[in-house]
Amino acid sequence: MHKKILIVFGLISLVFAAAVLQxxxxxxxxxxxxxxxxxxxxxxxxxxxxxxxxxxxxxxxxxxxxxxxxxxxxxxxxxxxxxxxxxxxxxxxxxxxxxxxxxxxxxxxxxxxxxxxxxxxxxxxITYEKRLLYFGGAIQDNLIASMGDSRDALMLALQLSDIFAWDIDFTTDLRNGDTYRIVVEGLYLDGEFKKYGDILSAEFVNDGTISTAYRFTVGGETDYFDRDGKSLKRAFLKAPLSFRRISSGFSRSRYHPVLKIRRPHHGIDYSAAAGTPVSAIGAATVIFSGRKGQYGNLVILRHANGYLTYYGHLSRISVEVRAGRKVEQGQVIGYVGSTGLATGPHLHYEMRIGNRPVNPQQVSLPRGSAVPVNLLEDFQQQVRAMDTQLAAIVPAAYAKADTKGGAGIDP
Ligand SMILES: [Zn+2]
The missing domain is CATH 3.10.450.350 (Nuclear Transport Factor 2; Chain: A,)
Incomplete structure (x- = not known):
């Protein structure tokens, strides 16, 4: 009798174990x-x-x-x-x-x-419930490390770097103590944070210079504008190495994509890992693509405003980048290398107007299109609302955006 009970118990355990094993x-x-x-x-x-x-x-x-x-x-x-x-x-x-x-x-x-x-x-x-989240922080080392470890924080950092890509080179311009404030949509499902939506407004203080962005839709197209209603876009990006392209391959903040720049001659040398994608600074026509003496593999672009840009020492030039072809702003034209006269992998970047070299970091170009006059009142109303929210954010030292939503600082 005792034995029988044991066997039955054994059988039940087996069934249970089988269920667990599945x-x-x-x-x-x-x-x-x-x-x-x-x-x-x-x-x-x-x-x-x-x-x-x-x-x-x-x-x-x-x-x-x-x-x-x-x-x-x-x-x-x-x-x-x-x-x-x-x-x-x-x-x-x-x-x-x-x-x-x-x-x-x-x-x-x-x-x-x-x-x-x-x-x-x-x-x-999928219809998410949207909630406004607020973040503020200070830069320590680099943008990604300062915003947090999670994938969501990385995506938010990249979104921020895209918005200010015409004003700030996030790989070389940042200083410790620079601050940021962000108003962003948090997307929720069943009360649970899923991901960040669009940044609605952001402020970045880089070495004392304040840049502000406001998201606004004109004729179905959404863009970011400064407080005067001018699009943040310009003819040239701030740098030929895109922060997004450098960073998005590395999901951990332990990797610090900080590049060093040197200006030993008429151009700028960006030291970067071999294979780092190089982007066209602006829309252009390719006027040269190939090997040229000390430049090694070189691409020369001619822009509509008369400027020429040079990208040298490339390990490889993108196939579609051929003399006579057009390229778009941000398009990958080649990859960092050390061809020609180079001691290590770096991008030699140069800007000229005619034959005269110019310092690309000092070229100031007008902003893109502006909010049309008939929408200006709506826009300004939105700016005022956002300014109130931004002002309430305290950029606490090293506040991180990696605690899943809800962790924003409530204004
Ligand atoms: Zn150089």
Whole structure:
């Protein structure tokens, strides 16, 4: 008798162990299928996994999978699914899939529903609840390290660097003690912070110079403007090495993408890792692309305002950058190297007007388009509202934006 109880207990443990071993099976296990009209399976795509693997793991109909793929082909190709993307599958009492949801990215979800005829696929936008968040801090070492360790903080730092890319070279211009204040949308789902949305307004004080940006939409196009309503865009970016391109490959603040610059001659030398992408400072026509003496691999661009820019010692020139072709502002034209007369990898950058060399750091160019007169009152009203919010932010020394949302400083 005693033995029998033990065996029964052993069997129960085995069943329990089997359930545990199945791993990521959601709370409703197969056991509950018999008691409930349907079951819901949810999880996230694992690394290297396909939907076929998911269907097999949960013993779902492979035939349904083929039909789901077919139904969604015109909306979103399901052949390749991305790791970490969540999915939810609902199955009825006969183990037929009634619903399949897959998160394509942060902004859209693929919804597939069964009806009498088969499956219907639809791509639905994810609607976030927006909350305003406020951040202020001081620079220590570099922008990314100062804003925090998380991926979200990195994305926010890159967004900030994009906004001021015409005014501040975030790789070489920053000083310890520079401060920033940011008003940004926090995107929430079911009360939980998901990611940062758009920066609505920002202020950056670099070596005592204050730059302010206000997000505003004109004729359906959203842009950032200074307080006078002039677009922050200019004919030339502040630097030929994009802070975003340098930084986004490194998700940890432990990497400090600080570059040294030297001005030993008529140009500027940016020391940077070999292979760092080099961007066209402004829209231009390529007038030279190839090898040239001490410059090594060189690209020369001619801009509409009469300026020429030189990019030397490149390890490689982008294929499409050929004499006579046009390039856009920010377009990658080549990669940092040490071809020609160079002791180590660096970008030799030079600006000329005619034959006369000019210091690119001292060239001042007019701002881009302005807010049209008929919208100026709306814009100024927004500026005043944002200024009140910015002023209330205390740029506490080394305040970090990496505590998931809600951690902003409330004005
Ligand atoms: Zn040089």
């Amino acid at each position: 791993g990521n099976v959601p709370k409703k296990t197969t056991e509950q299928v018999h008691h409930e009209p349907y079951r819901e399976i949810s999880g996230s795509i694992r690394k290297g996994e396909t939907l076929f693997d998911v269907f097999k793991r949960y013993q779902l109909s492979i035939e349904d999978l083929f039909r789901i793929r077919e139904a969604s082909a015109s909306v979103h190709r399901l052949r390749k699914v991305c790791p970490d993307q969540p999915y939810t599958i609902t199955v009825d009492d006969q183990d037929r899939i009634t619903n399949f949801e897959y998160w394509i990215d942060d902004d859209s979800i693929l919804c597939i529903t069964r009806n009498e005829a088969g499956f219907i696929a639809e791509k639905k936008p």
